[in-house]
Amino acid sequence: MRIQMFVGLFLFLRLVSAVAVYTLEEVQDQIESYRQQNTNGLTSRSVPLGCWLLCGFLGFTLPNQLAYPNTTIYEFEESRYWSQQQALTNPACRFSPTSPAQVSLAVLGSRVTQCKFAVKSGGHAAFAGASNIDGGLTIDLRNLNEITLSADKTQTSVGPGNVWYDVYSKLERENLTVIGGRVSAIGVGGLTLGGGISFFSSRYGWACDNVNAYEVVFADGSINSVTPSSYPDLYWALRGGGNNFGIVTRFDLATYPQGDLWAGSQTFLYNNQTALQINNAFYYLGINAPSDPYAQVILAYAYAQTEGVYVIASDLQYGKPEPNPPILQNFTSVPGAVADTLRIATLTNLTEEFNNTNPGGFRQTYWTFTVGNDVSLMTKMIDIYMDEVDKVKDAAGIVPSTIFQLITTDMTSHFTRNGGNALGLAGQGPLNLVNIDISWSKESDDKRIIAAAQNIVNRSVAAAKAEGLFNEYLYQNYAALQQDVLPSYGATNYAKLKAVSKKYDPSGVWQKLQPGYFKL
Numbered sequence: 194m195r196i197q198m199f200v201g202l203f204l205f206l207r208l209v210s211a212v213a214v215y216t217l218e219e220v221q222d223q224i225e226s227y228r229q230q231n232t233n234g235l236t237s238r239s240v241p242l243g244c245w246l247l248c249g250f251l252g253f254t255l256p257n258q259l260a261y262p263n264t265t266i267y268e269f270e271e272s273r274y275w276s277q278q279q280a281l282t283n284p285a286c287r288f289s290p291t292s293p294a295q296v297s298l299a300v301l302g303s304r305v306t307q308c309k310f311a312v313k314s315g316g317h318a319a320f321a322g323a324s325n326i327d328g329g330l331t332i333d334l335r336n337l338n339e340i341t342l343s344a345d346k347t348q349t350s351v352g353p354g355n356v357w358y359d360v361y362s363k364l365e366r367e368n369l370t371v372i373g374g375r376v377s378a379i380g381v382g383g384l385t386l387g388g389g390i391s392f393f394s395s396r397y398g399w400a401c402d403n404v405n406a407y408e409v410v411f412a413d414g415s416i417n418s419v420t421p422s423s424y425p426d427l428y429w430a431l432r433g434g435g436n437n438f439g440i441v442t443r444f445d446l447a448t449y450p451q452g453d454l455w456a457g458s459q460t461f462l463y464n465n466q467t468a469l470q471i472n473n474a475f476y477y478l479g480i481n482a483p484s485d486p487y488a489q490v491i492l493a494y495a496y497a498q499t500e501g502v503y504v505i506a507s508d509l510q511y512g513k514p515e516p517n518p519p520i521l522q523n524f525t526s527v528p529g530a531v532a533d534t535l536r537i538a539t540l541t542n543l544t545e546e547f548n549n550t551n552p553g554g555f556r557q558t559y560w561t562f563t564v565g566n567d568v569s570l571m572t573k574m575i576d577i578y579m580d581e582v583d584k585v586k587d588a589a590g591i592v593p594s595t596i597f598q599l600i601t602t603d604m605t606s607h608f609t610r611n612g613g614n615a616l617g618l619a620g621q622g623p624l625n626l627v628n629i630d631i632s633w634s635k636e637s638d639d640k641r642i643i644a645a646a647q648n649i650v651n652r653s654v655a656a657a658k659a660e661g662l663f664n665e666y667l668y669q670n671y672a673a674l675q676q677d678v679l680p681s682y683g684a685t686n687y688a689k690l691k692a693v694s695k696k697y698d699p700s701g702v703w704q705k706l707q708p709g710y711f712k713l
């Protein structure tokens with residue numbers, strides 16, 4: 194009892210101080226005290242000893258922040274993952290810190306106990322283990338949900354507990370925005386650390402190019418502001434390096450004036466003539482984009498199982514409230530749309546529309562690859578996609594799509610900002626970024642559907658290579674775990690990322706204790 198009071202006092206003193214930083218030794222002592230007082234659970238535990246200890250210690254010191262299986266909070270948080278694979282992953286406990294100091298405590302606690310952990314922001318990564326962990330500690334950042342606009346309205350400080358809807362809806366009242374995701378329910382954390390394609394990226398670059406500063410918990414538990422001047426190498430690595438360099442507890446985002454958009458989707462029944470016209474429009478947009486960087490397009494081919502037909506959806510966006518601008522007229526002049534949601538809309542309304550067409554709760558797989566901008570290659574890739582989907586299209590609830598997006602030269606011109614990002618694409622383009630995205634209902638179909646997705650990738654990559662149109666780059670936010678993302682940034686960048694990791698995290702905490710997602 195006396196020791197428990199001592200533990201409580203120690204933490205209280207630290208948590209009331211805003212810059213609280215623990216040392217590894219202090220946390221080790223506290224956990225050892227806790228262990229000596231709680232030997233009774235050791236024989237009945239069903240989780241690894243380290244996690245039993247860490248969950249117990251965190252729950253003892255911060256009872257409101259810790260949830261065990263079969264409690265309302267735990268089950269609710271589990272239900273908030275987008276993919277079923279992540280929602281069905283069961284951590285020993287879930288910890289929801291309310292401050293960077295509490296995040297630091299969890300990281301040092303993991304080092305002491307060797308309990309492995311995962312970190313969740315918006316929970317939209319598709320594969321199991323990305324932001325949840327069987328038998329380990331899941332750190333759910335949902336309470337770090339600050340959104341603060343600076344007095345001069347040029348910067349918004351955003352906690353990773355927010356999804357983009359929260360941020361956009363707040364800034365929209367001021368006719369302002371930040372560079373973030375296009376679906377309302379995506380998290381600020383994962384999207385920004387992997388790159389982050391926004392509706393406005395031809396004007397401003399990707400989300401990562403628009404982070405002025407990161408507040409980061411390092412592997413030694415210290416809490417630091419990472420800017421181009423304070424830690425230039427780490428600042429560079431955080432722009433594309435994913436979860437390999439620390440836990441980001443705040444993003445300071447460049448903020449821009451922005452009003453309504455003209456945007457929406459046009460849907461067509463697939464036939465090869467319509468496809469050819471739309472693919473041509475896409476190709477020419479790649480060529481002509483620099484003449485009007487307000488335009489962007491997401492071009493999706495999908496199979497509608499209920500109707501038994503392939504469809505084409507052109508999602509068009511123009512960053513001003515001007516209907517049918519010339520830059521997009523090669524798309525809008527294609528005849529035969531069977532559905533059309535093009536309109537003047539607010540950003541939040543548009544991201545809600547896309548959220549509705551990407552519902553959670555299903556089994557999911559995401560894959561990616563990058564090729565040159567070329568119409569005949571697009572035709573080949575669509576043929577490959579349909580050939581593979583035909584083999585699995587009977588699977589219950591399947592929604593298989595292949596999605597083309599341009600990485601424009603305007604986007605990559607911003608990739609050199611503040612010393613450049615880690616993606617290895619600066620100055621390249623236009624490129625066609627391909628995303629294979631399949632959702633379905635039954636686990637028993639996992640194997641054949643994932644094989645089909647991988648076949649689409651392999652065969653398309655082979656077709657691109659045959660035409661000299663293959664690009665090594667893999668977009669982290671769309672990649673499957675089987676894809677080796679970080680080496681795809683190029684040998685120089687990969688070596689530099691490894692060196693930065695060694696410098697700030699010599700024992701490899703972010704890789705060894707946090708095994709999920711794309712590792713260096």
Ligand SMILES: Cc1cc2nc3c(=O)[nH]c(=O)nc-3n(C[C@H](O)[C@H](O)[C@H](O)COP(=O)(O)OP(=O)(O)OC[C@H]3O[C@@H](n4cnc5c(N)ncnc54)[C@H](O)[C@@H]3O)c2cc1C
Binds near residue numbers: 318353709710
């Ligand atoms: C429906 C849908 C729409 C999408 N639309 C877009 C889009 O418009 N543009 C785009 O670029 N991408 C898009 N994506 C891809 C998206 O960017 C990735 O899925 C991204 O990983 C989601 O981030 P999250 O925070 O929601 O995910 P999470 O699963 O919570 O996190 C993903 C990874 O990042 C790590 N991480 C998260 N926050 C932190 C942090 N603060 N510190 C350290 N590590 C952290 C997690 O540990 C995890 O490994 C979309 C995905 C889906 C499913």
Ligand SMILES: *[C@@H]1O[C@H](CO)[C@@H](O)[C@H](O)[C@H]1NC(C)=O
Binds near residue numbers: 262263
């Ligand atoms: C949670 O409840 C289920 C069903 O009631 C039970 O099978 C399971 O063992 C419980 N899990 C834990 C960790 O207590």
Ligand SMILES: *[C@@H]1O[C@H](CO)[C@@H](O)[C@H](O)[C@H]1NC(C)=O
Binds near residue numbers: 366367368452
């Ligand atoms: C935002 O823009 C609209 C349309 O231009 C204008 O009516 C409104 O007053 C603006 N709001 C603010 C807070 O500036």
Ligand SMILES: *[C@@H]1O[C@H](CO)[C@@H](O)[C@H](O)[C@H]1NC(C)=O
Binds near residue numbers: 465466469
């Ligand atoms: C379109 O499909 C038809 C019928 O299958 C075929 O004859 C024709 O060659 C195709 N055209 C193109 C441009 O692929």
Ligand SMILES: *[C@@H]1O[C@H](CO)[C@@H](O)[C@H](O)[C@H]1NC(C)=O
Binds near residue numbers: 477519521522523
């Ligand atoms: C539209 O397509 C034509 C070719 O059909 C092309 O010459 C033109 O540049 C395209 N315009 C735009 C704005 O992409």
Ligand SMILES: *[C@@H]1O[C@H](CO)[C@@H](O)[C@H](O)[C@H]1NC(C)=O
Binds near residue numbers: 542545546549
């Ligand atoms: C977008 O706004 C329109 C008009 O206000 C509304 O009818 C529609 O339901 C909104 N859509 C979404 C997805 O919020």
Ligand SMILES: *[C@@H]1O[C@H](CO)[C@@H](O)[C@H](O)[C@H]1NC(C)=O
Binds near residue numbers: 356358378545549553
């Ligand atoms: C997104 O859609 C899901 C349903 O799939 C819903 O539960 C959630 O509230 C939506 N989120 C936002 C921010 O719109």
Ligand SMILES: *[C@@H]1O[C@H](CO)[C@@H](O)[C@H](O)[C@H]1NC(C)=O
Binds near residue numbers: 648
């Ligand atoms: C696809 O290619 C990868 C890497 O070349 C290989 O490991 C994998 O087995 C291939 N998968 C299929 C389904 O052909």
